[in-house]
Amino acid sequence: MELNTRNMLEGKPYTPATAELNRYARQGHRLSHDYNLTYDNQTEQRAAILAELLGAHGQNIYLQGPIQFDYGRFTTIGDNFYANFNLTVLDTCPVTIGDNVMLGPNVSLLTAKHPLRYQQRNLREVDGQLLDYEFGAPITIEDNCWLGGNVTVLGAGTIGAGSVIGAGTVVTKDVPANSLVVGNPGRVVRQITEADRLQNFPW
Incomplete structure (x- = not known):
């Protein structure tokens, strides 16, 4: 793995325009x-x-589709995973999903970031080639989580x-x-407790 790709995965500045990352992206797409x-x-x-797209995955996973992964190889998914329509994953940094996770329609997992200052964000010429530099940060979704529709x-x-x-x-x-989170930006409303158990369920 090239240094530029390692920098990407570690959240350091990198360019997506290298041959290695272009190859990985084309395969993921x-x-x-x-x-x-x-x-x-x-x-x-x-x-x-x-099996070819993802870095690793467990048993009993279902992705309704359509899906769009930036790379795929930098995403790992646990057992008993469900994703509804239109899952988007930008895995420029690792995306790690635990067991028994459910995603509603139009969920986006976005590790990619760009500088706020345009002087650092804009394309620049390096050795005769126009490049942009980006960075990112990882995402982890632990076991037994549910993300509703249109969550980012x-x-x-x-x-x-x-x-x-x-x-x-x-x-x-x-x-x-065990938090219930809503809003933009998301905020913790309260903890999920035994009081949230539905009485008409058989378990």
Whole structure:
């Protein structure tokens, strides 16, 4: 792995324009496209694509599709994972998802970041080539979490185990375990407790 790619994964400034990252991105985009051409009942084809696309994954994972991964190889998913329509993952830094995680439609996991100052953000010429420099921060979603529809998780956020993120929330920082989070930016409303157990459920 090249130094530029290691810098990317460590959240340091890097350029996405290297041959190695271009190769990784093309593969991630192609495999995402291939997955999106399959139907729900084509389980063997989907499993083969995900095995090539993702860095690692557990058992019993289901991605409704369509999906879009920047690289895919820098994303790991645990057991019993479900993602509804239109999952987007920009895994310029590692994305780590635990067991028993559910994602609603239009969820975006975005590790990529850009400088606020345009002087650092704009394209610049380096050795006769126009380049931009970026950076990022990892995302971790721990076990037993549910993210509602249209949730966006930004880099540098760890969502603690057992948490629920309400629809439309933008997560910008760490979330304690067993938290109910809503809003933009996301804020902890309260802890999820035994009082939230539904009485008409059989367990």
